[in-house]
Amino acid sequence: MSEALLVQEAGAAPLAAPASGARQFWRRLRAQRAATVAAAVVLLLFLAALAAPLLSALAGQDPDTYHPDLVDSASGGVPIGSFGGIGADHWFGVEPQTGRDLFARVVYGARVSLGVAVAATFLQVVIGVVVGLAAALGNRWVDQVLSRITDINVALPLMVIALGLLAVVPPSFPRPVLIALVIGGINWAGTSKIVRAQALTLKSLDFVSAARLGGRGRWSIARRELLPSLAAPVITYAALLFPVNITVEAALSFLGVGIKPPTPSWGQMLTEADTWYQSAPTYLLLPAGLLFVTVLALTVLGEGVRTALDPRAASRLSIGTGRKQRGERTKERAS
Amino acid sequence: MSQPSVISRRVATNAAVSLALVAGLAACAGPQDNGGGGSGGGSGASGEPQKGGTLTVLNSNPQEDFDPARLYTSGGGNVPSLVFRTLTTRNRENGAAGAEVVPDLATDLGTPSRNATVWTYTLKDGLKYEDGTAITSADIKYGIERSFAAELSGGAPYLRDWLIGGADYQGPYKDKKGLDSIEVPDEKTIVFRLNKPEGEFPYLATQTQTTPVPKAEDKGTKYEEHPVSSGPYKVVSNENDGERLVLERNPHWSAATDEERKAYPDRIDVRSGLDSAVINQRLSASQGVDAAAVTTDTNLGPAELAKVSGDKELAARVGTGHFGYTNYIAFNPKVKPFDDPKVRQAISYAVDRSSVINAAGGSSLAEPATTYLPDQKSFGHTPYDHFPAGETGNAAKARQLLKEAGHPKGLTVTLTHSNDKDFETSPEIATAIQAALKKAGITVELKGLESNDYSDTIHSASKEPGFFLAHWGADWPSGGPFLAPIFDGRQIVKDGANFNTGFLNDASVNKEIDEINKLTDLDAAAQRWGALDKRIGERALTVPLFHPVYKRLVGQDVKNVVISDWTGVLDISQAAVK
Numbered sequence: 001m002s003e004a005l006l007v008q009e010a011g012a013a014p015l016a017a018p019a020s021g022a023r024q025f026w027r028r029l030r031a032q033r034a035a036t037v038a039a040a041v042v043l044l045l046f047l048a049a050l051a052a053p054l055l056s057a058l059a060g061q062d063p064d065t066y067h068p069d070l071v072d073s074a075s076g077g078v079p080i081g082s083f084g085g086i087g088a089d090h091w092f093g094v095e096p097q098t099g100r101d102l103f104a105r106v107v108y109g110a111r112v113s114l115g116v117a118v119a120a121t122f123l124q125v126v127i128g129v130v131v132g133l134a135a136a137l138g139n140r141w142v143d144q145v146l147s148r149i150t151d152i153n154v155a156l157p158l159m160v161i162a163l164g165l166l167a168v169v170p171p172s173f174p175r176p177v178l179i180a181l182v183i184g185g186i187n188w189a190g191t192s193k194i195v196r197a198q199a200l201t202l203k204s205l206d207f208v209s210a211a212r213l214g215g216r217g218r219w220s221i222a223r224r225e226l227l228p229s230l231a232a233p234v235i236t237y238a239a240l241l242f243p244v245n246i247t248v249e250a251a252l253s254f255l256g257v258g259i260k261p262p263t264p265s266w267g268q269m270l271t272e273a274d275t276w277y278q279s280a281p282t283y284l285l286l287p288a289g290l291l292f293v294t295v296l297a298l299t300v301l302g303e304g305v306r307t308a309l310d311p312r313a314a315s316r317l318s319i320g321t322g323r324k325q326r327g328e329r330t331k332e333r334a335s
Numbered sequence: 336m337s338q339p340s341v342i343s344r345r346v347a348t349n350a351a352v353s354l355a356l357v358a359g360l361a362a363c364a365g366p367q368d369n370g371g372g373g374s375g376g377g378s379g380a381s382g383e384p385q386k387g388g389t390l391t392v393l394n395s396n397p398q399e400d401f402d403p404a405r406l407y408t409s410g411g412g413n414v415p416s417l418v419f420r421t422l423t424t425r426n427r428e429n430g431a432a433g434a435e436v437v438p439d440l441a442t443d444l445g446t447p448s449r450n451a452t453v454w455t456y457t458l459k460d461g462l463k464y465e466d467g468t469a470i471t472s473a474d475i476k477y478g479i480e481r482s483f484a485a486e487l488s489g490g491a492p493y494l495r496d497w498l499i500g501g502a503d504y505q506g507p508y509k510d511k512k513g514l515d516s517i518e519v520p521d522e523k524t525i526v527f528r529l530n531k532p533e534g535e536f537p538y539l540a541t542q543t544q545t546t547p548v549p550k551a552e553d554k555g556t557k558y559e560e561h562p563v564s565s566g567p568y569k570v571v572s573n574e575n576d577g578e579r580l581v582l583e584r585n586p587h588w589s590a591a592t593d594e595e596r597k598a599y600p601d602r603i604d605v606r607s608g609l610d611s612a613v614i615n616q617r618l619s620a621s622q623g624v625d626a627a628a629v630t631t632d633t634n635l636g637p638a639e640l641a642k643v644s645g646d647k648e649l650a651a652r653v654g655t656g657h658f659g660y661t662n663y664i665a666f667n668p669k670v671k672p673f674d675d676p677k678v679r680q681a682i683s684y685a686v687d688r689s690s691v692i693n694a695a696g697g698s699s700l701a702e703p704a705t706t707y708l709p710d711q712k713s714f715g716h717t718p719y720d721h722f723p724a725g726e727t728g729n730a731a732k733a734r735q736l737l738k739e740a741g742h743p744k745g746l747t748v749t750l751t752h753s754n755d756k757d758f759e760t761s762p763e764i765a766t767a768i769q770a771a772l773k774k775a776g777i778t779v780e781l782k783g784l785e786s787n788d789y790s791d792t793i794h795s796a797s798k799e800p801g802f803f804l805a806h807w808g809a810d811w812p813s814g815g816p817f818l819a820p821i822f823d824g825r826q827i828v829k830d831g832a833n834f835n836t837g838f839l840n841d842a843s844v845n846k847e848i849d850e851i852n853k854l855t856d857l858d859a860a861a862q863r864w865g866a867l868d869k870r871i872g873e874r875a876l877t878v879p880l881f882h883p884v885y886k887r888l889v890g891q892d893v894k895n896v897v898i899s900d901w902t903g904v905l906d907i908s909q910a911a912v913k
């Protein structure tokens with residue numbers, strides 16, 4: 001998904017979404033079936049990642065042990081058995097050449113892929129909100145400087161810069177942290193632009209003026225009046241950034257500057273698997289399929305969150321309004 | 336995947352050091368086309384090979400610097416050898432016989448005198464260039480001299496190291512007088528005067544620098560666009576600096592003067608710049624012109640081999656070969672804890688060669704190594720296994736040695752490797768070693784470096800890590816270019832490229848190297864190299880891991896696949912398409 005599109009979509013979120021409360025949000029989210037399923041999938045993936053050591057132990061495997069006896073050495077190290085050596089001991093089969101257990105590597109890989117994406121998204125949101133708010137609330141000079149910095153940040157080619165940075169930093173620096181820092185540090189401009197635009201609009205609304213006339217300070221206004229209203233677009237944008245960050249991590253690992261072996265990550269597994277697509281297709285399909293499912297689920301969930309936070313969209317779709325939905329829909333179709 | 340041939344980069348202790356390094360590195364990235372796979376093994380179509388047709392060569396690396404002065408080859412190269420004849424050349428036979436050196440332009444392997452410091456060659460009769468003019472010994476002298484010019488650098492450093500006055504000679508453009516240590520008493524004779532005994536000079540004379548170059552045709556750096564052919568083919572077109580090279584018959588080449596090159600096809604069409612996966616895909620599909628195609632630089636990778644071995648028709652078209660090459664772990668005994676021989680021995684015992692070999696592509700693409708020298712007769716291979724690890728490592732013995740060395744609770748060490756995806760010094764090999772050493776209580780942290788950084792680091796006397804992956808290949812199939820650069824104490828280079836990574840400087844080893852270099856009986860020399868290797872092995876400065884096996888596909892119409900142990904790959908001068 002292009003960044004411009006993301007900004008546009010998030011920008012379409014309500015200006016002053018009334019602080020309708022978490023309960024209403026959950027009700028609207030739950031009312032969307034696709035989003036509910038997506039949320040369940042995401043939850044399952046996060047749980048699997050958190051419980052990776054437990055799950056591996058349950059399977060009686062670990063991600064790093066070599067099993068040379070499970071691959072056919074004379075044929076390039078292709079796994080012995082059908083579907084990449086899938087069986088009772090190795091639920092997802094074994095890795096070609098090494099015989100390492102793929103189930104263990106996949107669940108451990110989820111930790112890196114999801115962990116990096118969570119950290120990177122968090123960073124992008126924090127930097128974006130701080131810069132955006134400061135630009136909106138600061139004087140003209142501050143706004144000019146911060147907005148130009150944001151523009152430069154938008155223009156930075158993420159992959160190119162990340163490749164450069166990751167190649168320069170000494171290998172002793174923990175890779176997952178570094179990758180999260182790099183992605184988060186480069187790709188925050190979208191959030192900041194949305195926050196600035198929303199905050200500028202909000203600033204001229206009556207309730208903010210009232211607060212200002214009441215003698216409240218800038219930070220107090222930002223915290224008490226602006227931030228609650230900014231929550232909707234920011235959460236929406238974050239939900240859409242998250243899957244993008246997963247794919248960026250995968251792409252960096254695929255290009256060889258991501259997670260270092262033997263630590264598994266889905267992107268790194270994809271790299272290793274790319275030559276095996278003909279002789280051991282399951283090896284490639286596993287990380288590729290998981291990435292696909294994860295990114296799809298997160299995107300659907302992100303869309304669901306956006307809808308749930310947007311009262312106009314929610315009412316248009318008759319979501320969470322408590323009215324009979326069927327009749328409404330028919331009417332809409334008829335018109 | 337492609338395995339660009341890595342030829343050993345020998346560096347002497349003279350002024351040529353930095354130049355030689357640049358030359359060696361450039362050569363590795365560049366155009367040579369040995370290294371890669373097949374020996375005596377399978378072949379394409381059957382039946383007697385006939386003359387005619389077009390042989391297509393599908394390569395990843397272009398034939399850059401197609402100038403005999405600039406090429407860094409082992410035995411004269413593959414495609415270059417079709418155009419450039421040399422004083423001697425490699426025997427174009429399958430297997431071990433192919434590791435022998437044989438005469439080419441010269442009538443024999445040379446006559447040594449004065450303790451192998453003077454070598455005299457006589458040219459055959461009836462040798463002609465592509466324009467019909469006669470090849471003279473003065474042209475060979477000129478060809479060698481121009482390889483000393485800075486603008487034509489790229490070749491191996493041996494001529495500069497060995498010829499008297501070679502270290503200071505700047506090439507014929509700057510120094511019209513020429514190099515006095517190469518004498519041409521008449522049109523057929525050439526004499527080389529060396530600064531020390533070198534019994535292996537006939538091997539050196541196989542390199543393209545001994546190709547005759549007519550002085551009148553020399554266009555300096557432009558000569559590579561149309562070098563004057565002395566071989567069976569001449570250059571018809573050379574596009575994009577060797578990306579597309581078309582060769583056709585040289586009518587003045589006479590098979591009567593050339594016992595080595597068969598030259599069956601009428602035309603050779605070399606197309607480079609292709610992805611290695613594409614090359615292997617095209618060769619396996621074998622459609623259209625690809626049916627008469629070969630590659631001189633792309634091997635089958637593990638995944639491709641897995642696919643090929645399941646298909647009988649494809650498996651029959653795979654050539655298998657062995658190039659003299661060793662992948663190993665190297666130690667720097669100046670770095671703790673590797674100063675302690677017991678630690679080095681413990682690691683030698685702990686290594687699991689079966690998982691290392693699987694990581695390198697499995698038993699069809701790698702064979703376990705316990706000796707530093709490749710397991711071939713021409714190297715003088717003498718079997719030894721000083722620290723027997725068995726197939727999967729001896730963790731108990733390793734633990735015991737660590738305890739004796741004062742590390743009862745194990746060790747944590749850093750293994751430096753390259754990030755190249757070459758299945759040689761790459762992350763897969765490093766992780767396999769990491770997993771094996773864990774069983775012996777050694778925690779290995781991996782440090783991957785980018786290609787150039789890796790090469791600079793391991794060859795720098797000051798920056799060299801204590802524990803790293805390395806490999807070495809032969810400039811020619813003998814123990815000399817394998818052992819001397821790595822273990823001769825006088826070749827330790829403080830500033831610049833150092834290949835003696837174990838900093839071994841043992842008077843008795845140095846003396847034995849000098850003694851062997853005096854031998855002109857190559858078989859006798861080989862035996863002594865083998866014995867020396869066994870002796871050096873006791874010091875555990877390296878842990879030999881595996882010797883690669885090269886496997887390459889040929890198109891279905893390709894006949895007469897000959898794979899020598901010298902190059903380990905199909906010899907293009909023997910291939911036929913009819």
